[in-house]
Amino acid sequence: MTNSEMMDKVADLQKALRIDCEKCCGLCCVALYCMKTDGFPENKAAGVPCRHLRSDFRCDIHDRLAEQKMKGCLGYDCFGAGQKVTQKMGEDGNWKTNPQKAKELFQTFTVVFQLHQMAWYLLEALALSSDHKLQTAIESLIVENEQMTAATPEEILSLDLGAYREKVNLVLKQISHQVAVMPANKKMTKNFLGKNLSGKNFDGSDFSMALMIAANLEGASLRGSNFLGADLRDANIKNTDLSKSLFLTQMQINAASGNTETKLPKNLVRPLHW
Ligand code: SF4
Ligand code: SF4
Incomplete structure (x- = not known):
């Protein structure tokens, strides 16, 4: 694949990972189980x-x-899986008009969600990588991802997602290591639940998979900090510059509490409810 073909692919994928609820049959509001305590209107089964x-x-x-504090609904972002899977149904209709296909549709949605989430991280990894060999490996994972999500629901449900995830995790680890401002501190805690970290310097810190619910990060310095998979629900990121932070997703930002002074990475948008 030429450089320009890859650039086109990346641009198409960036677009495909943005939610477009107008083109979706409300999949997240049906397919997923919801808990009232997580900020949804009711407890409901998948x-x-x-x-x-x-x-x-x-x-x-x-x-x-x-106004009704539906944080779960406000925070959710399917990485574009909803419209992608809805369109796969084509003449088969949707979960409502074709209840026999509903289960398959919902399961496909959850798999494509995971693939799109990995594609999101891969795009950021590609932009961060300066190593040719690693770039080639990431590009090939992006192409593989695209082929998998383009498949039929039946094919998607038979994919070995675990094997693909392992390959993605490996390159993400390599990228995190390459771009680390500081060497990883293995002793650093991953539990920041409700902690006051306001105004502190966390440049280059590894917050990947950290529990940061309701942590106060107001005004903290987070240049090059890695937030891969961190739980930022209700974290205070007011007046915080996250523009150079790594591996943030729209769902993490939607679930956190920011303001007009919060600076975000270019690929994320300011939630309307802030
Ligand atoms: S599944 Fe995604 S595209 Fe569909 S309604 Fe939910 S957020 Fe919107
Ligand atoms: S309240 Fe939440 S889960 Fe229910 S339809 Fe609205 S967005 Fe979907």
Whole structure:
């Protein structure tokens, strides 16, 4: 593949990873199980439509989600898996018009979600990589990802996701190591639940998979900090510069509490409910 073909592929993928709820049959509001304690309107099982999902697949209380403190709904981002899987159904309709296919559709959605999430990280890894061999490995994983998500639901459900995830994790580890501002501190805790870290210097810190629920990061310095998989629900990131932080996702940002002074990486958008 030429450089320009790869650049086109990357641009297409960046677009495909953005949610487009207009083109989706409300998959997240049906396929996933929800808990009231996580900021959803009710406890519901996977496969059961939320009581607020309208017949046109729009949310009945969309304009009131912030007012009603529906943090789970406000925070969710499917990395574009919803519209991708909805379009796969084509003439087969959707989960409502074709209930026989609903289970397959929901399962496909959860697999494509995971693939798109990995694609999100791979795109960032590609942008960060300066090593030719690693770049080639990342590009080939991106191509593989695209082929997998383009497959039929039946093929998608028979994929060996674990084997692919292992390959992705390996390159992400290599990239994290390459771009680390400081050597990884193995003794650094991963539990920052409710901790006050305000104004401190965490440049280059490894927060990957850290528990940071309700941590106060206001005004902290986070240049080059790695947030891969960190739980940032209700974390205070007001007046915080995250523009040079690594491996953040829209879902993490949506779930955190920021303000107009919070600086985000270029690939993320400021949530409307901040
Ligand atoms: S699954 Fe994704 S695209 Fe579909 S409604 Fe939910 S967030 Fe929107
Ligand atoms: S309240 Fe709206 S956004 Fe939340 S799960 Fe229900 S339909 Fe979806």
